Amino acid sequence: xxxxxxxxxxxxxxxxxxxxxxxxxxxxxxxxxxxxxxxxxxxxxxxxxxxxxxxxxxxxxxxxxxxxxxxxxxxxxxxxxxxxxxxxxxxxxxxxxxxxxxxxxxxxxxxxxxxxxxxxxxxxxxxxxxxxxxxxxxxxxxxxxxxxxxxxxxxxxxxxxxxxxxxxxxxxxxxxxxxxxxxxxxxxxxxxx
Amino acid sequence: xxxxxxxxxxxxxxxxxxxxxxxxxxxxxxxxxxxxxxxxxxxxxxxxxxxxxxxxxxxxxxxxxxxxxxxxxxxxxxxxxxxxxxxxxxxxxxxxxxxxxxxxxxxxxxxxxxxxxxxxxxxxxxxxxxxxxxxxxxxxxxxxxxxxxxxxxxxxxxxxxxxxxxxxxxxxxxxxxxxxxxxxxxxxxxxxx
DNA sequence: CTGGAATGTCAACGGGCGTTGGCCTACGGT
DNA sequence: ACCGTAGGCCAACGCCCGTTGACATTCCAG
Numbered sequence: 001x002x003x004x005x006x007x008x009x010x011x012x013x014x015x016x017x018x019x020x021x022x023x024x025x026x027x028x029x030x031x032x033x034x035x036x037x038x039x040x041x042x043x044x045x046x047x048x049x050x051x052x053x054x055x056x057x058x059x060x061x062x063x064x065x066x067x068x069x070x071x072x073x074x075x076x077x078x079x080x081x082x083x084x085x086x087x088x089x090x091x092x093x094x095x096x097x098x099x100x101x102x103x104x105x106x107x108x109x110x111x112x113x114x115x116x117x118x119x120x121x122x123x124x125x126x127x128x129x130x131x132x133x134x135x136x137x138x139x140x141x142x143x144x145x146x147x148x149x150x151x152x153x154x155x156x157x158x159x160x161x162x163x164x165x166x167x168x169x170x171x172x173x174x175x176x177x178x179x180x181x182x183x184x185x186x187x188x189x190x191x192x193x
Numbered sequence: 194x195x196x197x198x199x200x201x202x203x204x205x206x207x208x209x210x211x212x213x214x215x216x217x218x219x220x221x222x223x224x225x226x227x228x229x230x231x232x233x234x235x236x237x238x239x240x241x242x243x244x245x246x247x248x249x250x251x252x253x254x255x256x257x258x259x260x261x262x263x264x265x266x267x268x269x270x271x272x273x274x275x276x277x278x279x280x281x282x283x284x285x286x287x288x289x290x291x292x293x294x295x296x297x298x299x300x301x302x303x304x305x306x307x308x309x310x311x312x313x314x315x316x317x318x319x320x321x322x323x324x325x326x327x328x329x330x331x332x333x334x335x336x337x338x339x340x341x342x343x344x345x346x347x348x349x350x351x352x353x354x355x356x357x358x359x360x361x362x363x364x365x366x367x368x369x370x371x372x373x374x375x376x377x378x379x380x381x382x383x384x385x386x
Numbered sequence: 387c388t389g390g391a392a393t394g395t396c397a398a399c400g401g402g403c404g405t406t407g408g409c410c411t412a413c414g415g416t
Numbered sequence: 417a418c419c420g421t422a423g424g425c426c427a428a429c430g431c432c433c434g435t436t437g438a439c440a441t442t443c444c445a446g
Contacts, residue, residue: 012443013393032304034227038434048395053435109355110303111225119355146351146359147371153355154347158339162302162312162346166339177384178340182375191370205413206423231404241425246405 017055019045024066028104033063033112060114067108067118069101073130081134085184086176092152093172096160103160106153123149131187147186155179210248212238217259221297226256226305253307260301260311262294266323274327278377279369285345286365289353296353299346316342324380340379348372 023044027036038059042049056062072095079087096102105122108115127145135141155175158164167175216237220229231252235242249255265288272280289295298315301308320338328334348368351357360368 011392016393032227034225035304037432039432049434050396050436051394054393059434107303110300111228116355120357123355124357124359142359143363143367146357146363149357150347150351150360151344151375152347153350154343154345157346157350158343162309162316164313164317164339164342166317166335167343170336170339174336174384178379180385181378182344185374186371191367192373204422209423230402232402242404243406243426244424247423252404 013055016045016047016051020047020052020055020062021066024062025100025104028063028066028108029100032107032110033115038062063108063112063115064118067101067105067115069105069118069122071095071122071126073126075133076130077133081188082184084187085182086180088148088183088187089152089176089179092156093175096156097172102156106156106161123153134188144186148183151179151182151186206248209238209240209244213240213245213248213255214259217255218293218297221256221259221301222293224300225303226301226308231255256301256305256308257311260294260298260308262298262311262315264288264315264319266319268326269323270326274381275377277380278375279373281341281376281380282345282369282372285349286368289349290365295349299349299354316346327381337379341376344372344375344379 020041023041024036026044027041030036038049038052041062042052052062056065071092074087074091076084076087105115105119109119110116124142124145127148128142131145131148132138132141135144155167158167170178213234216234217229219237220234223229231242231245234255235245245255249258264285267280267284269277269280298308298312302312303309317335317338320341321335324338324341325331325334328337348360351360363371
């Protein structure tokens with residue numbers, strides 16, 4: 001190895017890398033994994049398809065880079081216990097509107113095993129960890145996290161992918177009003193009332 | 194035209210047609226629209242790919258035939274109002290387990306506009322019609338139907354497509370116990386309560 | 387100023403896809 | 417027994433895909 005280079009000296013190609021990643025997210029979100037072609041992504045980014053290969057190895061590598069996603073869940077222990085549901089759904093909605101990474105992940109997870117695995121990891125790990133803060137039974141916490149994921153992903157699926165008219169039409173505040181109590185019960189309630 | 198033939202005289206090719214349809218449903222459900230190839234479907238059905246074209250015109254026509262789906266919702270007016278949620282989720286679960294058509298539709302709806310349109314039609318029309326039986330405000334009924342679809346499709350998506358471990362592990366009865374109250378509130382409750 | 391590394395272009399490959407049209411086979415009405 | 421026709425196969429077409437390797441250009445350290 002050479003002597004330690006400056007850790008973050010900007011490379012000239014960083015702009016290209018970023019352009020590719022942005023175009024990839026757009027295409028993956030709009031068309032899903034298999035319909036989004038390397039050639040179209042490269043054209044959007046105004047470079048040659050071979051550059052995509054140089055920087056990301058292959059299509060799977062590109063998707064892995066483009067679908068990097070963090071729910072950025074807040075620390076639920078600082079939220080009043082009665083407002084957990086509202087805090088969660090509010091956070092999810094604001095996290096999605098304006099970041100198409102989740103749409104890309106959702107579309108791709110339907111057909112691409114790697115994307116499905118990524119989705120499992122994100123929702124199982126991150127939500128379960130957040131829930132585990134106040135339900136100390138691991139199995140119960142996982143179940144609660146799964147139910148939250150089911151309601152949450154269902155909302156995202158119908159609003160952003162299928163675009164079911166009544167769900168698309170509803171304002172964030174309306175959605176919050178309806179869904180918050182559901183999440184609240186999944187987080188802290190007991191089954192069958 | 195010739196004189197009216199017997200309306201339902203079985204053609205010799207009916208078995209082939211059915212085999213193609215079954216193979217198509219399997220492949221579409223397992224791999225989604227674009228990964229499921231006509232060639233693979235034909236191989237599963239042990240016939241030549243050109244037969245698929247002869248009988249279904251093209252790939253879209255085949256999918257349209259394979260994704261024919263009816264929720265077969267029961268008449269909700271005969272259900273005690275307090276058990277609407279449980280009746281619905283129970284019906285959905287039994288309708289899905291063992292019929293992969295919905296999985297095919299779900300997977301395909303993520304990437305195929307026609308499949309998404311079909312999904313919208315099924316859930317908007319059929320559920321809305323069922324809900325309209327006891328909420329006479331059309332806009333409110335559509336909203337309730339949308340929320341039911343969101344929760345329901347989210348459950349299907351996490352259980353059959355993404356296969357989120359805690360959701361896959363739960364028994365139908367456990368799922369019913371958790372989800373029934375949610376649907377009950379979406380059907381007959383008021384927001385933020 | 388110079389030479390090597392970084393950045394980017396170009397043309398082509400092998401392969402799989404949906405789809406087509408021609409040809410063979412065997413059933414079944416007359 | 418005949419033969420029209422429905423059912424089925426085969427080979428090929430044109431297209432687009434992911435991916436590759438050779439070549440051109442730009443940058444920057446020495």
